[in-house]
Amino acid sequence: MPHLFRQQVRSKRFTGPTAGHCGEFAQANLAIIPSVYAEDFLRFCVRNPKACPLLGVGEPGQWNVPALGRDLDIRTDVPGYNVYRDGVLCEQPDNIVELWRDDLVVFAIGCSFSFEQMLARERIPLRHVDEGVNVPMYRTNIANQAAGPFGGKLVVSMRPMSGAHAVRAVQITSRFPSVHGAPVHLGSPAVLGIDDLMQPDYGQPVSIHEHEIQVFWACGVTPQSAIESARLPFAIAHRPGHMLMTDIPNASLAVL
Amino acid sequence: MPHLFRQQVRSKRFTGPTAGHCGEFAQANLAIIPSVYAEDFLRFCVRNPKACPLLGVGEPGQWNVPALGRDLDIRTDVPGYNVYRDGVLCEQPDNIVELWRDDLVVFAIGCSFSFEQMLARERIPLRHVDEGVNVPMYRTNIANQAAGPFGGKLVVSMRPMSGAHAVRAVQITSRFPSVHGAPVHLGSPAVLGIDDLMQPDYGQPVSIHEHEIQVFWACGVTPQSAIESARLPFAIAHRPGHMLMTDIPNASLAVL
Structure with missing residues (x-):
């Protein structure tokens, strides 16, 4: 196929x-x-x-x-x-x-499409899919480990979900290190230097419901950002x- | 020993x-x-x-x-x-x-002493240990699956930590289902029906730092609560x- x-x-x-x-x-x-x-x-x-x-x-x-x-x-x-x-x-x-x-x-x-398939298979809702937009992505203040001319900052994607779904999402994505693996952060966006979740640097914003937590994964836009810098x-x-x-x-x- | x-x-x-x-x-x-x-x-x-x-x-x-x-x-x-x-x-x-x-x-x-040893081995700080108190525990509004006269509500313990430590804590404790396993919830205590984290039903309250998230595990006080009820x-x-x-x-x- x-x-x-x-x-x-x-x-x-x-x-x-x-x-x-x-x-x-x-x-x-x-x-x-x-x-x-x-x-x-x-x-x-x-x-x-x-x-x-x-x-x-x-x-x-x-x-x-x-x-x-x-x-x-x-x-x-x-x-x-x-x-x-x-x-x-x-x-x-x-x-x-x-x-x-x-x-x-x-x-x-x-x-991340690979791990999103695994999350969807377990009926973990993905807000950006439900809202028909690209996943929101953010430049962080976390420096990549540099090599030659390549450096720049880590870019992350964010998916809001319930606490129980976040636990399961950590378990599922931990099994898939070759498609970004486990989240890099849970909770406060300020820890990553993200000021406003409603203004992503790439993709579109998604709604965040009461009592949900933000789950952040390392993003494949990072290398493209490194190529630019x-x-x-x-x-x-x-x-x-x-x-x-x-x-x-x-x-x-x-x-x- | x-x-x-x-x-x-x-x-x-x-x-x-x-x-x-x-x-x-x-x-x-x-x-x-x-x-x-x-x-x-x-x-x-x-x-x-x-x-x-x-x-x-x-x-x-x-x-x-x-x-x-x-x-x-x-x-x-x-x-x-x-x-x-x-x-x-x-x-x-x-x-x-x-x-x-x-x-x-x-x-x-x-x-939970068993999984706490595994967390401590990876240098994940445990606030109740650092503050020299018993872990704070809370009765939730989540009904246990009843059997005969035993029912009652789930009791949880709470450990605040950074988002990155919470991800790792999910991974570590997932390996140990026979000592409560992965957390049951991350984030908002209101989802579990907990009104005030500073007033635990068992144990003592612990301080929660800025940008930390609350990580909740099912607690071994639950059966004792079921025996009482x-x-x-x-x-x-x-x-x-x-x-x-x-x-x-x-x-x-x-x-x-």
Whole structure:
């Protein structure tokens, strides 16, 4: 099913956000980095595993990454791309065939869609899903562990829920470290340097009900933020929400 | 070491609360129930496993329960007992040799001291320990699953901590279902029907710092509360804080 989905993306029969598609399979955040910076970026991911858990890394110039999917062509199989030049978002093409270079290295980073499937399976309501918006995300005041030019601050996503659901959500997501794992924080947003939950830096705000607590997870936007602050001459990422669909079953990512 | 400790209790060289003693070994809440009610009480425990996780159950009249400890004599090896008649606490003897009957059944129920050892090992501060008081406990408005005459409301203990420590505490205690396991609630005490955290029903209040969240666990006082509300003609429990020291290593209680 992910293989057919990627075929539809490749032929432009599918061009939208990927949320809700092929729900049993892991979707991935994408970072494509010139090899001269790839070693630094790899160390950045390893040093910040909650924000940048690696599902796969390619060889320089390799646009098919077999570990991620059968017959994958990373240049055409993602529904939208962000192209950065000197750290600035310049283009949002629907393929990167013309931009491909022999020195580019593919990084696939785990995505919260995987753990959200596990939460939904246990009937834990997700407010942003119920309200039909993107999950709210916030830049924190927590510095990432730097590597080479990559640094910046941790970005988190927030999901409000009841206390009992928060306990279960910690248990469930702890089993999935390769898709951000357990929350990084519960409760007061001020601890993370977040002033106003109603003004997220990415995504949309969601309502928070009485007696709910805010549950914060490390977010896959963190590496994109690190790419911007590193001001690389050239880099490519997926367009937010337009993820790489992999052949990896979410269930297979459980460590227990 | 627990064996020697019990010898000291038996000979009255030790008569105090047991917190902090033989830290590597499980201490147990004690309920001693006439056999005519024992089947109901056993079902009560099974139906309320977070509050009443069973470490061991004896046979009618059996005062040595080998699964709990070597050479154990339950009539003398606990530093203090509560004797209930018609649901009312009547005596607090330091042994129950004269009170023993051939129809009494011993229930040993897991105790939070075990998971507190696991939290302390990971340097998660416990406010009631730092402030030198008993953990604050609260009667909630959550009805226990009833069995025969046993019912009543869930009693919880509360430990305030940072959000990051709360995440870790959920992970750690989830591994130990036989000593209350994961928290039952995080955050707002009103959800549990608790009006004022500074006025616990058992134990002492503790200070709560800015940005901390309250973490609530099911508490081993719940069965004692159920015994009182059941108004049994006769029952015995440990005196609060004066627990049964078992030979069971806390580490062996981990399910993972």
